Amino acid sequence: MTANTVAGANRSLRRRYEQLATEQGFVADPYQDKIVDTLDDLLQALSKDDLDSRPGFFARLFARKPNPASAPQGLYIHGSVGRGKTMLMDMFFDQAPVAGKRRAHFNDFMADVHDRIARHRAEVKAGTAKGDDPIPPVAQDLADQAKLLCFDEFSVTDIADAMILSRLFTALFDQGVVLVATSNVAPDNLYRDGLNRQLFLPFIGLLKRHVAVLDIGGTHDHRMAKLKRLPVYMTPLDAQTAGRMDQAWAVACEGHRPAPAKVSVKAREIAVPLAAGRAARFRFEDLCSQPLAARDYLAIVERYPTLFVDGIPVLDAARRNEAKRLILLVDVLYDRHATLIATAAAEPDALFQGRPGSTEAFEFVRTASRLVEMQSETWQRQSDATSRPEPAPAPLSD
Structure with a gap:
């Protein structure tokens, strides 16, 4: 050319x-x-x-x-x-x-x-x-x-x-x-x-x-304004819910071509199945069935403060590791005031069916509460108003 x-x-x-x-x-x-x-x-x-x-x-x-x-x-x-x-x-x-x-x-x-x-x-x-x-x-x-x-x-x-x-x-x-x-x-x-x-x-x-x-001027986040008119936590896992999720993703992708990407964390790379601008889309398994830690979730959310997660299942004692990672992921999203759009098999308070009194069951009470709060209009307005400045410089050593 x-x-x-x-x-x-x-x-x-x-x-x-x-x-x-x-x-x-x-x-x-x-x-x-x-x-x-x-x-x-x-x-x-x-x-x-x-x-x-x-x-x-x-x-x-x-x-x-x-x-x-x-x-x-x-x-x-x-x-x-x-x-x-x-x-x-x-x-x-x-x-x-x-x-x-x-x-x-x-x-x-x-x-x-x-x-x-x-x-x-x-x-x-x-x-x-x-x-x-x-x-x-x-x-x-x-x-x-x-x-x-x-x-x-x-x-x-x-x-x-x-x-x-x-x-x-x-x-x-x-x-x-x-x-x-x-x-x-x-x-x-x-x-x-x-x-x-x-x-x-x-x-x-x-x-x-x-x-x-x-x-560029202005302060209005056009994309988030449209997303706020759509549900952000969708259940159950069926064709109708999948269609609503695709609709929300289409809004987030406006003006961008979704494509696979990678996030670098130290000497490793985390695969991002689909990314579009400041939004990324994962399956639950991509984020919680892999050996990821807080550093990884922080790196993902810093790059993509709008996170789509497909197919959060009901978790039990057999999937306690996945439950721990979901707890950690939600904590990072909450602390960074990021936006989560998710499809799930059940409402937040019914997502974990592990042994009552276990550490995971105790911690998941906080996770369920945060998932509910992150759906509220108040949270969405605060998320829209919260600026995300350049992250603080990384230290010389870990």
């Missing part, structure tokens, strides 16, 4: 946005309008720039270096949860006239970067690669693969990420890579209160030189 593919596609994102509004029956948001127009401007710039025509590795050996000044300025869109940032970025990504493009959650991208750094060091040790500094070759490989990077949920909480971002993105921008990102925080608040933050500050300056920073 070349830039000519979309030549003359004036205001193509605007047309797609208005089409989506008609199809899904929502009123165009004036706060989103300004973002749509700016993204359309970037589409126009990309169609003229033709990032894909820039020389690759071997061409660069015998040609002048890329001119980063010729690359269009990227965008950094920040604002409250549920304002449509991810939806707009995904619409932009779909129409971007660049074959070499990549769309990723920022944490997943950084996990890939650390993997590439580790591989380069292993190759140097094995004598199959040269260079003590892995950042330049890693950045070069990334730039060769994608001249347009689109990041969702730009958030810096890890000191290892913070310490390499400035050098990594200096190299990427030098290769003419264009960045479009969404975030809940303005650039100046990235890695706020993080360890050795003064070493991170050059990245903020670098970022602001290469992207236009836009605050």
Whole structure:
């Protein structure tokens, strides 16, 4: 694909946005309008720039270096949860006239970067690669693969990420890579209160030189407003309940393409069967029949504060481990004031049928109470009003 593919596609994102509004029956948001127009401007710039025509590795050996000044300025869109940032970025990504493009959650991208750094060091040790500094070759490989990077949920909480971002993105921008990102925080608040933050500050300056920073504005969470009109705890487990669950999931997915994803926790990855923006959908077995712990549930909820869980069964003594994990999961959801949409075999107070007086039976009383509270209008209003700022930076050691 070349830039000519979309030549003359004036205001193509605007047309797609208005089409989506008609199809899904929502009123165009004036706060989103300004973002749509700016993204359309970037589409126009990309169609003229033709990032894909820039020389690759071997061409660069015998040609002048890329001119980063010729690359269009990227965008950094920040604002409250549920304002449509991810939806707009995904619409932009779909129409971007660049074959070499990549769309990723920022944490997943950084996990890939650390993997590439580790591989380069292993190759140097094995004598199959040269260079003590892995950042330049890693950045070069990334730039060769994608001249347009689109990041969702730009958030810096890890000191290892913070310490390499400035050098990594200096190299990427030098290769003419264009960045479009969404975030809940303005650039100046990235890695706020993080360890050795003064070493991170050059990245903020670098970022602001290469992207236009836009605050989407507004405070209304469109998606949650629609979800609140739907039931959030549905029983029994039958075809009608499954249909209502699918309806709620469709609302949560508006503007997004559901797809499998992964959440990284230390050196492990947790499979997410379906994810769409800030919502994820699991079967009960995915979350409670696997050896997951509090750290895992916290990582999932930080990434996906709207959680769909299909098929919570009635639990007994034979499934006490699953009961313990459900107790832990609900505690995490409750403490994080996350939104749970679930289908279950019974009402909360009848979900556990284990031995009376057992530890699980005692603890499940709290779980049932919380499941009931999380269905209330008061809880839903509080959930909507509760902001979810960038998480606190992770400690150096566990």
